[in-house]
Amino acid sequence: MPSLLASSLVWLLAATSTLASTVVDASFKIDVHSHVVPDFYRQALIDAGYPVKTLGGVATLFTDGFPVSVWNLTDHIAAMDTMGVNYSTISVSAPGVNFLAGKGLAAAALATRLNLAMYSYTQAYPTRLGAMCILPLPDIQASLAEIAFCLDVLRFDGVGLYTNANGTYLGDGALDPIFDLLNARSATVFVHPVAPGCSGAALGHPDPMTEYPFESVRAMENMLLTGQRANYSSINMIFPHGGGAMPYLATRIAGMASLSFLGSLNVATTLAQFKGYFFDTASSTTLIQLMAMKEFFGGTSKILTGTDYPYVPLAQAKPGLAAIQANGNFTSAEMAQINNQNALSIFPGVARKLGFAI
Numbered sequence: 001m002p003s004l005l006a007s008s009l010v011w012l013l014a015a016t017s018t019l020a021s022t023v024v025d026a027s028f029k030i031d032v033h034s035h036v037v038p039d040f041y042r043q044a045l046i047d048a049g050y051p052v053k054t055l056g057g058v059a060t061l062f063t064d065g066f067p068v069s070v071w072n073l074t075d076h077i078a079a080m081d082t083m084g085v086n087y088s089t090i091s092v093s094a095p096g097v098n099f100l101a102g103k104g105l106a107a108a109a110l111a112t113r114l115n116l117a118m119y120s121y122t123q124a125y126p127t128r129l130g131a132m133c134i135l136p137l138p139d140i141q142a143s144l145a146e147i148a149f150c151l152d153v154l155r156f157d158g159v160g161l162y163t164n165a166n167g168t169y170l171g172d173g174a175l176d177p178i179f180d181l182l183n184a185r186s187a188t189v190f191v192h193p194v195a196p197g198c199s200g201a202a203l204g205h206p207d208p209m210t211e212y213p214f215e216s217v218r219a220m221e222n223m224l225l226t227g228q229r230a231n232y233s234s235i236n237m238i239f240p241h242g243g244g245a246m247p248y249l250a251t252r253i254a255g256m257a258s259l260s261f262l263g264s265l266n267v268a269t270t271l272a273q274f275k276g277y278f279f280d281t282a283s284s285t286t287l288i289q290l291m292a293m294k295e296f297f298g299g300t301s302k303i304l305t306g307t308d309y310p311y312v313p314l315a316q317a318k319p320g321l322a323a324i325q326a327n328g329n330f331t332s333a334e335m336a337q338i339n340n341q342n343a344l345s346i347f348p349g350v351a352r353k354l355g356f357a358i
């Protein structure tokens, strides 16, 4: 037995190193921003009181003032094929399980059920799908257990966080144990915006329209001013939608944070911290948005491909992807970074799984 084991291991190592020498094609597309909406999750939202309204004659569930698309796995893979997306890291969009905060173990149970569902999808399509773990924050102990379960047992590609969980924003010291664990693992985290922690900010309009982008800024600003990001800088953090409004507001925030009453933070250090994040292209594929990202980062090494399918429907997501190169006037080397190289740099497990050199 031991010799059989040993020879299998040698074979496995040889196979792995052979595969690992494959150079990934520049056009291979990794979508870091797409969502699943399993039927039981839709039902849980309805049971919790999210409204179902008639939209174009069809009963439609709304969360945060925005319609939740109908979803199934077959459609998801078909949409990837139509868009020319090769691999997607799936996650659960807002409101996650935040709406069950304080309801005993319900949030943790729903998070685990969602993670097991995402696991089954990744097992059905191992070369097409990976998953980002959903956590039952603000429950710290249950979330720590869920991270270990997702990363060690389910072998997920990373962890999903929201800008706030029941009003606890990223940056809050209460989340330090979570950041500590993610930092120790140099984990990759996808931060999805949710409705602001204070109700009414959107004036009754859909939260995704304006509040989500500002939520991303709010979370990055809070992590700056509390010092949490500086403490836990090994976590690879992705903010969607071109970083919200961050490319536009970064110098303003850095300037104010340098005032003595806010801690006299060094402007260059603040900007360097912000430039350490990754931003995706979901709903951010116009010339002004792509140029803002490129100017902000000083290049394309932090820009990732994102579609936000199915919340952004296929009819919009597909032309959005096609617009990146034309609107950004990116070279093929820059497109290779945006399509896959940048993603593979923070998802080394995906590179290993697919046999790509990084």
Ligand SMILES: *[C@@H]1O[C@H](CO)[C@@H](O)[C@H](O)[C@H]1NC(C)=O
Pocket: 070, 071, 072, 074, 075
């Ligand atoms: C997925 O949804 C589509 C409609 O978008 C439907 O035609 C198809 O039958 C569904 N597939 C499964 C397996 O439920």
Ligand SMILES: *[C@@H]1O[C@H](CO)[C@@H](O)[C@H](O)[C@H]1NC(C)=O
Pocket: 025, 027, 028, 029, 081, 084, 085, 086
């Ligand atoms: C990536 O997707 C494109 C478009 O669907 C396809 O032509 C190509 O063969 C895929 N690449 C790999 C390595 O699977």
Ligand SMILES: *[C@@H]1O[C@H](CO)[C@@H](O)[C@H](O)[C@H]1NC(C)=O
Pocket: 101, 102, 103, 138, 166, 167
């Ligand atoms: C959620 O927020 C509400 C309002 O601030 C608070 O009363 C409640 O305790 C919070 N629940 C949890 C689980 O933190």
Ligand SMILES: *[C@@H]1O[C@H](CO)[C@@H](O)[C@H](O)[C@H]1NC(C)=O
Pocket: 171, 172, 173, 176, 226, 227, 228, 231
């Ligand atoms: C950052 O680390 C310092 C030093 O260990 C600690 O005092 C502080 O509470 C931490 N702050 C946050 C928000 O993690």
Ligand SMILES: *[C@@H]1O[C@H](CO)[C@@H](O)[C@H](O)[C@H]1NC(C)=O
Pocket: 329, 331
């Ligand atoms: C596009 O980029 C090329 C250099 O890669 C530059 O020569 C050209 O002027 C740019 N076009 C526009 C419209 O910005």
